[in-house]
Amino acid sequence: MDHVTRRTFLGTAGLAAAGAAIGPWVLRASAQSGPVKIGLVLPYSGVYAVLGESITQGMELVFARENWTVAGRKIEMIKEDDEMQPPVGIRKTEKLIDSDKVDILTGPVHSGILMGMRDKVHNSKTILIVSNAGADAISRERCSKWIFRTSFSNWQPNYPMGEWVAKHVSKDVFIAAPNYQAGKDQLGAFKESFLPAGGKLVGEDYPKLGETDYAPYLTKMRQSGAKAVYCFFSGSDAVNFVKQYDQFGLKQSIKLTGAGFLTEPDVLPAQGKAALGAITGHFYTPLLDNQTNQRFVKEFQAKFAGKMPDGFACQGYDTAEVIVRALKAVNGNTQDKMKLVEVIEKSEFDSPRGRFRFDPKTHNVIQPFIYIREVKEVAGGLNNVPIDRVANVTDPGMGCTLPA
């Protein structure tokens, strides 16, 4: 029994490995008349898979609308799971660039992966459209002529909130974010406009990333005399923080505000009523009443079994729109990369978030609006209802020279 098992096992494993090893490299189409290859480096496993899926779905909505053909060429999406780990993400990026020879690369979610792939992308002159990762550096000292961003920079949702919170909520604020660079950057942007508007920091705390018990911090917030809390949390951190905030009864006396990720649709269902009344700033909410968004929401829900689109889906949508329009403008010629870059730079269209434009200085999206939203119960459940907005939020982009 054992002999057969081992031999069979080894044999099958060997065959499988060989087949898997040879497989992808046997298929390699070449450039012009073949399909336009769009590479996606996103998480499709793990906690952040929901983001990867949303972004991908936004892109699929656009490509499906075009029947997967633009300027006479088919569109081929090559999805690679980066597992939210930089070594894997970088490896997959290399595969997409070196082996699949993608025409345009998109993704990632993880800023560490983005920073790790930046040089590879830049040196190989591959066009990258960042569809999520918000690391400010990509629009500043690490920017590149080949890199565009349709999502946001960490600075953008937070900077307008500083002044807004000081004016409309309170000047005595306790701020918190997970203890990593992105967290500190986001709060830094908030402070940039909050302090000059007369705001006072009653407290500042950085719990560890992935914290499950916020009790000590919540107790400190209560004891600090703050009238409001401004925070940045996302994913499971956002769920646990908001729920525990409510469980500790803080909502009654201390207004909860934050960057949009605190109450996005990937976490709102789990937060439930605990999130009611939270005020956040983000470039999107599915309740926006412009025509493009209303159509977007309807089509998205029809195509994806009633799922409510979120900011991530909008990012994917805009990424695909940029690609489609650029391809049409160059008549499907993906060989002249410089021309493609010029055309992408000039992208301008109606997005669900408003009028979409890139900042030519940094290749980062200019947020037509940062909407200030409050979580309320509306028809269909809890959602982020826009109550105010700040127009034309552009990342300052210091240190960006757009090297080629």
Next chain:
Amino acid sequence: MGADLFAQALNGLAYGVLLFLLSVGLTLIFGMLDVVNLAHGSFYMLGAYTGLSLIGALGNFWVALLAAPLVVGLVGVAIERACLRRLYRRGPLDQVLLTFGLVYLFEDLVKWIWGGRIRSIPPPDLFSGSVTVLGATIPSYRLFVIGFGLVMALLLWLLIERTRLGAIIRAGVFDAEMTSGLGIDIDRVFTAVFGFGAALGGLSGVIAGPIQSAYPAMGVTILIPALIVVVVGGLGSLKGSLVGSLVIGQAETFGKAWIPGAAMLIIYVVMAAVMLVRPQGLFGRPLK
């Protein structure tokens, strides 16, 4: 100031009790079976998700609290009989590989069955608000957790110290061969202990659910704190598990409150400190 300290101490107590419930199953399995069970976090996760489904289906937290650990215990028994029992003689390396494989397996299985989104587990209606005790405001659910955990500790102590089954377990921890030689079906006991340890892990998942939510990576995240508590307390020691988790609970809570930026490190520093002074843990058997 006093109210502040008391509030944080209460927070620390609740957190410590959660750690105890999580680690007591692991220390029993370590102590008795000498098995490195990296999949203990997965039992915790399965408990939380099973609890979630049961609450969703039956609308009752208490029934879920009773039933979910039973389900997880059965899963534990199945694993022990199907794969783990072949590895008792093979030593820690193979056990690491097997249980690490189970970690990957369960994480994906959970994602497959329940989806990858974070899920919230509602606390029972009885304990869904907050109360103020001696100037400290704390969610009533956390007070329940403290009470529940301490009662569990007492029940477990009674079980291990005062019942025949407990005597068998203690004997088995001390010397499995001898115990077998006394005519006791040690295989059955091993299976039962593993299942029981798994059930305890599952129970801690249900209890922690309303505070910490449920997501597929939670089994992996909780593994390190669980292992650390076991090591600090001493392998196989119930008392050690309780004391160790309460100490770490306080250390982590006050560390988070007073030393910003150190939150990630506290638990490792505590462990390293204990191990350098008393390598076998607070109540573990001396090593050499």
Next chain:
Amino acid sequence: MTARLAGLAVLVVALALFPLVAAVYPVKLLQEILIWGVFAMSLDLLMGFAGMVSFGHSAFFGIGGYVAALTLVGSPGLVSALVLPALAAGLAALVIGFFSIRVSGVYFIMLTLAFSQMFYAYTFQVSWLGAEDGLVGIPRPAVWGLDVNGLRGFHAYLLVLVGLAALGLWRVVRSPFGHVLRGIHDNEARMEALGYAVDRYKLAAFVIAGVVAGVAGSLYVQFTGSITPDAFFWKTSGEALLMVIIGGTGTIGGALLGSAAFILLQSLVSTYTERWMLILGVTFVVFVLFAPGGIVGTVRDRAGLRA
């Protein structure tokens, strides 16, 4: 013996010529396999020969990587690329080893884990090391006579270093020192009774393993041009552990096979299915139950080379 040498020679030649026949991505995959293989081999020395199961080996990988990252930016030469990371990792191993050796078994596992997690927490949070995004834009060292920035140049450079590491470890294992280690692994009490300073031998093994792991970390940085705190994370240690076990503990060469198996599984399977974690998990479980000697052990059994 001659058959073995011949087989080895064929393997080395195949590895060397690989860039000439394969496309860029497979070559890069192979290079990554070799680099992680060195890391896993160093762990095998510790685990398979000295019997010390460490769950914190990533500490030295990370230290080597970060030191290389910091020094290569300023002066991209072989000293920065190899000497300094090795020294730093060795020093760290000396200190960590000194404290960790006092315990064994599960306690050793946990203490080594604690140390590597402390490094993880530190590098994750401080901005001078790039915080969670780590360090990027690191140049490869200038190697006289070789275009290390090109694919083939780097391949040659890497092969030489990997070969030296493997050879070095193999010599250590075959030496009297290595035999003492195995004696300690078999029966520590007996070795002590025979008068060997067991703790000194264990520490020496720990340091040697740490140095080689540091070199692996440095090679990784030279390969990708970047490093993140994940290098220190316990999962990195765990993956090396799995590579050693899959390849076959106590074989040194097995670690390279284990590295290949793991990386191919991790990269290729996830290209085809979202359920790769399930497949990985099942593979490990099956391996443990039916192929306990790892790949090398199983092959040796089939070929009747081991008792």
